[in-house]
Amino acid sequence: MRMDERKKRILAAVIQDYIRTGEPVGSRTVARRYNLGVSPATIRNEMADLEELGLLEQPHTSAGRIPSDYGYRYFVDCLMAPEELTPEEQEYVRLRYNKKMMEIEQVLEETAKIISQMTSYTAIALAPNQNQGFLEQVEIVPIPLKSKALLVAITSTGMVEHKTFNVPQDVTSEDLKRISKFLNARLQGIAIEELCQEVLSDIYQELEGHREFFKGIIELLRQTILIDGYEKIYLDGTLNILSQPEFKDHESLKRILTFLEQDAALRRIFGTTSSKGLTIKIGQENKEECIDKCSVLTISYSVEGKLMGKVGLLGPTRMQYSRAVSVLQCVADSLSRVLQKIYC
Amino acid sequence: MRMDERKKRILAAVIQDYIRTGEPVGSRTVARRYNLGVSPATIRNEMADLEELGLLEQPHTSAGRIPSDYGYRYFVDCLMAPEELTPEEQEYVRLRYNKKMMEIEQVLEETAKIISQMTSYTAIALAPNQNQGFLEQVEIVPIPLKSKALLVAITSTGMVEHKTFNVPQDVTSEDLKRISKFLNARLQGIAIEELCQEVLSDIYQELEGHREFFKGIIELLRQTILIDGYEKIYLDGTLNILSQPEFKDHESLKRILTFLEQDAALRRIFGTTSSKGLTIKIGQENKEECIDKCSVLTISYSVEGKLMGKVGLLGPTRMQYSRAVSVLQCVADSLSRVLQKIYC
């Protein structure tokens, strides 16, 4: 059995209607609302075929049809009409990004907000993976009153991380300044992945006895950037889940909200695709059971052609895909442009 | 009608039972489970009295009694047996705080986690109000490659905030260093509330033409500390709400979760009591409608006798008050001690 033109139109009609209403779609409805010029009976036959093809499903014998994951997949791949945002909406996105933002953290936060507000799904933004970055600047700020100091690290991706540490009695403010200088001289431009004591062993001789302390600082730096700063996640619109009728039962709600609290899980669903551009994962295509009734869309953002990170959204499989895609594309576009500016 | 001893015992029994089971408590149950030496009929009479006093309520005619807000209030004020944590639990709390934490942010995050895990309610920790604090250290870290710089501010309460800003062409790295030095020399120990250009006007002459830039930095500093760093909120166990049977209906769940997303609202319910020590607000005593089925417990933490901030929890009015109180007291105690150490 092949997908002829009429089957496609019927499938599209069913899916669109189901996305709109959330109710199983019957042959009658399709015939009435989408004038395909054929009777309900014919549509019934076609729908039976589409079910056999695995594109539609019946919740129970005497109900209409709903799309299967596979049906959504076909729809997204072959049938979906790409929908551009209206000029007003595009302008709106640009406007949102126009406000003064100096830091990538802030930009990503705003990005998540924009996506969730424009789609009313849950937005996820992933900060650039630091491993591929470089150290831009390191600074040690002494806090003499408390014999502590603050290690501040700025990476080439613009993430700023900081951490406090104790300073032993015998290390002076001057020492700290010197170490800070060393670090900057030697670490600027070093790939973060390669950050380890060995690289810097030749500095040791200049440090007259503060070797252990210095080692400690390098270790702290590693941790600060690689652990604290590792692909930070910005979520927004988590509670949009509450408005989705498919998740009104307590159980699935709990599952999804709990899922969204696990950073590791979020990185997993985002990270598996290292590809550029747009990715759509529908229902069970996400390997996570908790969200097998959800779809996850991802789009990468980049600066100067270099892939930086990803943003995306999570919503029910019954999602307005074309809307979601166009919002993501528009946002990713603006986002890339804004980051470009921030990075000079 | 007065509260005699027997009425008290019956009220306590009803409340305890209701807290435990969540079901309306009947006279029979009280008679059986709490041996007061009287028959159900007597208890029935007493319960009718307690209802008339406004301490108990009947969901419907043929159900048992449940406590009213006022009933809980009486229980909390007069009847509740103060319950100490077991030595093991006290040890556990101490253990949790033993892990190496250098920053107050981390400590508060951990605090919220401990509270929510030990009570299975939602924990809230409020960072110290910066207004009362001093600036401990200010630093400007130049990022020459991007002609930007990072302003880092450390307050006496140990909060670290940072913000990136643009550096005009004619301002050199040296200038930044000088400004940084000025700031530290002049601002250390200045009350954050008083932070404004005027205080520093006498610096201007030393800055040879960078006045506007300098003004900008001061303004940025204000914002960074007063806005970004204003009573930061640390939440944990938000999803514990999902396990409370009283909030299993979609509507109230939505209301509460939405409420918990509003920082301003959280500050409101915490802030209204400027008192030291423990505060308990039951049901409608919280002036927020969204949480009129919830109780909020607050306890202040302090360092060297000086009130710093507050931590607390939010749960259903049907809450294990004595448990919650003892956890909060134990945690606030340890928290104060840990902060003491951090502040040297």
Next chain:
DNA sequence: GTTAGCACTCCTATAATTCGAGTGCTAACT
């Protein structure tokens, strides 16, 4: 003042009933 007894109330759970949307099949039609 306390208690046993009893009629009464009202919620909850379960079962029975109805209703209607939607299907699949068949036979007739183009």
Next chain:
DNA sequence: AGTTAGCACTCGAATTATAGGAGTGCTAAC
């Protein structure tokens, strides 16, 4: 051969009926 009208059938959702039980308030006796 594909399309369509007609019709019996299915099955869930909503509605109503029914039974059960926990708990009360009242009364009268202790």
